[in-house]
Amino acid sequence: MAKSTLKFKDSIAAFDSLTRDISARRFAPIYLLMGEESFFIDRLCEQLAGSILNEAERSFNQITLYGKDSDAGTVVNYCRQMPMMGAYEVIILKEAQQLRDIDKLSLYTTKPSATTILIICHKEKNVDKRSSLYKSASANGVVFESIRPRDYEIGPWLTDYIASKGCSITPKGLAMLTDHLGTDIAKISNEIAKLLVSLPEGTKQITDVHIEENVGISKDFNNFELCKAVVTRDVKRALTIAEHFARNPKDNPLLVTVLALFGKFREMFVINYLRWQSRHKQTPFPSDAELMGLAKINNIYALREAKEVSAQWQNSKVFAVLGLLREYDAKSKGVNAGGATEGELLRELLLKIFMQ
Secondary structure (H helix, E strand, O other): OOOOOOOHHHHHHHHHHHHHHHHOOOOOOEEEEEEOOHHHHHHHHHHHHHHOOOHHHHHHHEEEEEHHHOEHHHHHHHHOOOOOOOOOEEEEEEOHHHOEOHHHHHHHHOOOOOOEEEEEEEEOOOOOOOOHHHHHHHHHOEEEEEOOOOHHHHHHHHHHHHHHOOOEEOHHHHHHHHHHHOOOHHHHHHHHHHHHHHOOOOOOEEOHHHHHHHOOOOOOOOHHHHHHHHHOOOHHHHHHHHHHHHHOOOOOOHHHHHHHHHHHHHHHHHHHHHHHHHHHOOOOOOOHHHHHHHHOOOOHHHHHHHHHHHOOOOHHHHHHHHHHHHHHHHHHOOOOOOOOOHHHHHHHHHHHHHOO
16 A cells, blocks of 8 residues: 655644534535544544534434444445434444455445435554545545654644644743653643643643643753753753653653754754855755754744754764764664663763763
8 A cells, every 4th residue: 555645734734624614514425534643533523423413413313333343234224324304314433444344335435325424433544545445435525634743743733732722832841742742642632631721710821830730741850951951061951850860761761862852953953054055055044934844843932042052063063963862762772772771871872972
């Protein structure tokens, strides 16, 4: 099966478009919601389930099936039923990736009923795009592909998501959350929901203090502060944070720290290289907006800081640090670690970086 060419931003755009259509009651006869990122699939399914029929109609005309407990023939039979006292019969198939002989749903999707809306939630992976089901669902309905974000894509999405809730977040607070929660959007949205409920009334901006108090991430000992200490060559501060990490290895895994440092030095390398091109090849230095995209930096404040600290590092040294980080990425996974603890490996890595 060919690898998808879509990106996370494409999923966001498609999700926003679909939510607008559903709110305007522009429904399709088939919704094939598929992909690795379950958050968007669940949200669209919830919106459809709560929008197509009113509460009274749902009792008669809305049926939820589960792939593990059903089969294609049963789903097709339900889809061919006529609605009772309503305009639509709504069939929701959850966990469709577990359905036996799923491609046999094409017996229905090639010629869907005008009075049935079929919602297929296929998580963890895509339906084979060469299959009859995919082709017929695409031709006669809506196919939504949910792409899992990369680490550098989480920040912009989370900023927009928090803004949609009528709030904002500081750059440090954003870095603390993304470092701690990774790229699991469902987990992030749940934490944000709990955080927003816990904020003092009238609060319009989430800060590192709010996150420390409500999520349990230290505002002083985290990867944001460690990266800042490393790039500014604050050895004492960096080693103090490393000691805290060593005492709390479960909350501060070495792999996550290495990835955070790699991202920071990668940003610096890109900025320095563009500076070199500008000086030696007379190419125009990118605007801040362009530079954010090229360096994969998610806000203007972080960009300004990256431009400032990168000027203090020769790119040959940045390149050497990136090599060290690749080496310790492998060690964090047990390759040539020599029995050292994560705390010992982190201290060793930091000292090597400061020797550059």
